[in-house]
Amino acid sequence: MSAEYKFQNLQERNLTFEEVFNRILLFMKRNPDGNFRLMIGTDSQVHCNRTVFITGIVIQNERKGAWACIRKTVIPRKMLHLHERISYETSLTEEVVSLFTDEYKDKMFEIVLPFLYKGGSFSMEGHVDIGSGKxxxxxxxxxxxxxxxxxxxxxxxxxxxxxxxxxxxxxxxx
Structure with missing residues (x-):
């Protein structure tokens, strides 16, 4: 299922989801007593004949750095309706989140579990590029x-x- 997904960052290209997940585990294992936030979110930009969507995956150890990558999706038309674009951004975020099955989440949590009593933590967030301001x-x-x-x-x-x-x-x- 996740074989068709390709991710990249400034150091690496064409990463499979399995490779992304292994990078996340390696990052977490360096400081297993950390405060980890796995954050996934998508943004878009309308260009002259296409709309580019970027989904970011960021694993952050608060005050100790982060590892991140992106997935690019291009729709070959201008998506000018704001609701359609925001909804599609959310769908792409949901799609990437769905790759983090319970089995994968358990593997991440198992890294932090022995350190919970020492202040270690793990959470998952969905970042949506919307605001509630007037x-x-x-x-x-x-x-x-x-x-x-x-x-x-x-x-x-x-x-x-x-x-x-x-x-x-x-x-x-x-």
Missing amino acids: RNKTREFVKEMVSRIESIGLEPKIKPEAFVASSYANRYTK
Whole structure:
């Protein structure tokens, strides 16, 4: 199932999901007593004849660094309707999250488990590039997209806390 997914970062290209997952485990095993946040989010940019979507995966050990990669999806048309684009961003995030099966989540949690009493932690977040501010055009979609992220078992984050979507992924949509 995950064989068709290809990820990359500044150091590596054409990573399979299995390789991405192994990089995440290696990162976590370096400091197994850390406070880990696995964050997944998508952003998009409309270009003249296509729309580019970037889904970012970031594993962060708070105050001790992070490892990250992206997956690029190109739709060969301008997606001008904001709701369609935000909904598709959320779908791509859900798709990547679905690769983290219970078996994979258990492997990550097992790394931190012996250190929980020493303050170690692990959480998963879904970052959605929307905001609830009065001037934000996406505010009317917040409830819908947050519900979708919650329904797949992730802690939803919106702007300004949704930095994987609004900052990391955004950088690669240009």
